Amino acid sequence: MNHYQWIWRYARAYKSKSLLALLFIFLNALLIIVNPLLAGELVDKVIDGGQDDLLVPILALMIGITLFRTTIRYSYQMLFERIGQNSLFALRQDMYRKLQELDFDFFNHTRVGDIMARMTGDTDAIRHFVSWVTYNILESILWFVMAVAVMGTIHLPLMLSLVAVTPIIFILTQKMSRKAFPLFFQIRESFSRLNSMVEENIGGNRIVKAFAREDHEIEKFTKHNEDFKRRNLDSAAVSRTYLPWLDGFAGTLNAIALVLGGLYVIRGEMSMGDLVAFNGFLWMLNMPMRMSGWLINDVQRFSAACVKIRDMLDTEARIPITAAEEQLRIKGTVTFDDVSFAFSDDLGTDILSHVSFTVGPGQTLGILGETGSGKTTLVNLVGRFYDPTSGAVLIDGKNAKNYPVRQLRENIAMVMQDVFLFSDTIEDNIAFGNPQVDRSYIQQMARIADADGFITSMPQGYATIIGERGVGLSGGQKQRISLARALAKDPAILILDDTTSAVDMETESKIQQELLGLTENKTTFIIAHRISSVRDADLILMMEKGQVVEQGTHAELLAKRGKYYDVYCKQLGLTGGEANGTQYV
Numbered sequence: 001m002n003h004y005q006w007i008w009r010y011a012r013a014y015k016s017k018s019l020l021a022l023l024f025i026f027l028n029a030l031l032i033i034v035n036p037l038l039a040g041e042l043v044d045k046v047i048d049g050g051q052d053d054l055l056v057p058i059l060a061l062m063i064g065i066t067l068f069r070t071t072i073r074y075s076y077q078m079l080f081e082r083i084g085q086n087s088l089f090a091l092r093q094d095m096y097r098k099l100q101e102l103d104f105d106f107f108n109h110t111r112v113g114d115i116m117a118r119m120t121g122d123t124d125a126i127r128h129f130v131s132w133v134t135y136n137i138l139e140s141i142l143w144f145v146m147a148v149a150v151m152g153t154i155h156l157p158l159m160l161s162l163v164a165v166t167p168i169i170f171i172l173t174q175k176m177s178r179k180a181f182p183l184f185f186q187i188r189e190s191f192s193r194l195n196s197m198v199e200e201n202i203g204g205n206r207i208v209k210a211f212a213r214e215d216h217e218i219e220k221f222t223k224h225n226e227d228f229k230r231r232n233l234d235s236a237a238v239s240r241t242y243l244p245w246l247d248g249f250a251g252t253l254n255a256i257a258l259v260l261g262g263l264y265v266i267r268g269e270m271s272m273g274d275l276v277a278f279n280g281f282l283w284m285l286n287m288p289m290r291m292s293g294w295l296i297n298d299v300q301r302f303s304a305a306c307v308k309i310r311d312m313l314d315t316e317a318r319i320p321i322t323a324a325e326e327q328l329r330i331k332g333t334v335t336f337d338d339v340s341f342a343f344s345d346d347l348g349t350d351i352l353s354h355v356s357f358t359v360g361p362g363q364t365l366g367i368l369g370e371t372g373s374g375k376t377t378l379v380n381l382v383g384r385f386y387d388p389t390s391g392a393v394l395i396d397g398k399n400a401k402n403y404p405v406r407q408l409r410e411n412i413a414m415v416m417q418d419v420f421l422f423s424d425t426i427e428d429n430i431a432f433g434n435p436q437v438d439r440s441y442i443q444q445m446a447r448i449a450d451a452d453g454f455i456t457s458m459p460q461g462y463a464t465i466i467g468e469r470g471v472g473l474s475g476g477q478k479q480r481i482s483l484a485r486a487l488a489k490d491p492a493i494l495i496l497d498d499t500t501s502a503v504d505m506e507t508e509s510k511i512q513q514e515l516l517g518l519t520e521n522k523t524t525f526i527i528a529h530r531i532s533s534v535r536d537a538d539l540i541l542m543m544e545k546g547q548v549v550e551q552g553t554h555a556e557l558l559a560k561r562g563k564y565y566d567v568y569c570k571q572l573g574l575t576g577g578e579a580n581g582t583q584y585v
């Protein structure tokens with residue numbers, strides 16, 4: 001499907017409006033030829049022929065037609081604008097829906113700035129094409145054809161001499177088009193890089209300031225800015241090479257018409273009125289030729305934007321978001337059966353290697369291990385953010401791949417390591433996964449997450465807006481709101497990824513106590529660096545370089561006197577020999 005057929009799929013919902021607009025364009029093109037003909041009549045009959053009584057009717061007709069044409073043109077311009085805006089509305093909806101469908105894999109490989117460039121600059125290039133370029137192309141073609149037809153009836157040889165110039169114009173526009181497309185594509189890519197740079201700088205503004213690297217950032221920006229400018233100038237250079245020629249050739253039409261037309265009049269082969277009428281049609285040949293260069297540029301910009309947008313819309317998520325017909329309450333038994341996993345961009349490196357364990361409802365699985373050992377990756381497999389490269393993740397005994405993704409995720413709540421809260425009220429943030437819950441439930445969850453205290457001490461309490469539009473929160477406060485958000489979902493499987501890393505030990509222990517009652521029937525995953533966070537777990541996995549090197553309860557692992565025991569001793573400030581495992585159980 002080419003780009004025109006593709007965009008027509010959005011515009012065809014407005015078929016009747018499009019037909020009406022086309023009708024108006026035709027009507028306008030037909031009416032356009034009347035005034036020059038009337039001007040010719042005016043010269044021949046009124047000025048030369050002395051029929052003065054025709055002056056007023058001809059003038060009135062000319063004014064009336066001009067007014068009517070202006071109204072018609074305004075109407076179809078508005079119709080095209082509406083078709084463009086409505087089509088773009090639907091396209092943006094599709095793009096946003098696609099963004100929700102795409103998985104971690106897509107976001108791992110796509111810059112935010114690039115997505116933003118597609119959502120803004122590219123969609124605008126398409127709107128401009130639908131709303132403006134299309135009718136200008138149609139007008140240009142129609143006016144040209146009409147002019148050729150009418151001029152041919154007035155004086156065929158003169159018309160043919162003028163039209164002889166058009167192949168040159170055609171060749172020039174073809175050449176320009178071929179040179180312009182790659183440049184527009186490069187401009188678009190450069191814009192995306194510039195966008196990404198600004199987006200990253202704003203996101204990382206605290207780091208930039210803390211490291212006093214403003215100058216470095218400006219330097220980096222200057223490079224991208226220079227690149228963007230240079231590519232725009234390259235494109236302008238192409239226009240500069242071709243547009244004057246296009247303009248020049250279009251301008252020769254006036255000279256040809258005057259010289260040749262004058263000769264025909266002198267020789268008596270053409271009336272003065274016909275020459276005036278002919279002259280009146282000249283702009284209808286002229287204008288499309290002059291416009292062709294600009295229109296080609298806009299068409300190329302449209303094509304470059306289509307490539308990027310269609311590329312995103314055609315991207316298939318490896319794990320498509322499938323919704324289930326009915327809701328399913330899973331019980332929460334999670335089994336890893338010899339699971340290995342590698343990221344798609346480096347399939348040779350296993351991030352998880354032959355991991356096996358089972359944890360059931362009401363149980364807690366603690367995951368401990370040095371940084372980068374694969375703890376987060378492991379829990380990401382539970383929520384099917386990725387699928388194993390070998391082995392299987394079973395939920396209630398059924399392969400996770402066989403659940404509709406939405407159905408599975410509706411039963412899982414995660415508190416992620418990188419806490420993200422929406423720029424909204426605290427209340428709405430907590431209720432994000434379960435919007436129908438009431439205030440008292442929200443408060444109850446916040447109490448368990450030890451967040452109620454600091455929330456109620458804020459002047460606006462639960463109605464406080466946080467994030468970009470509102471107050472800032474400390475790292476520990478954000479973690480606790482994010483924990484309350486996960487709890488409010490009342491999931492069968494609760495995953496806590498380093499959830500209490502930013503709160504003090506006393507608060508952590510308070511939260512753990514509160515959680516006990518709530519997680520009675522849930523399967524809970526706790527990723528932590530502190531032994532104190534996982535010591536009460538029913539099963540603890542000790543991870544190293546993607547492998548589970550030890551697993552068991554706290555007591556069993558201490559008795560093993562292996563890695564877990566070493567970590568335990570280090571965290572207590574003891575050396576291996578001083579600690580008597582059983583003594584601390």
Ligand SMILES: Nc1ncnc2c1ncn2[C@@H]1O[C@H](COP(=O)(O)OP(=O)(O)OP(=O)(O)O)[C@@H](O)[C@H]1O
Pocket residue numbers: 108343351369370371372373374375376377378417
């Ligand atoms: N999107 C990704 N693409 C490629 N490699 C990745 C990606 N995300 C993580 N990794 C790699 O996978 C490994 C495991 O990462 P993971 O986040 O699971 O570790 P972790 O044990 O949770 O670490 P931490 O305790 O620091 O959070 C790391 O070596 C990391 O570099």
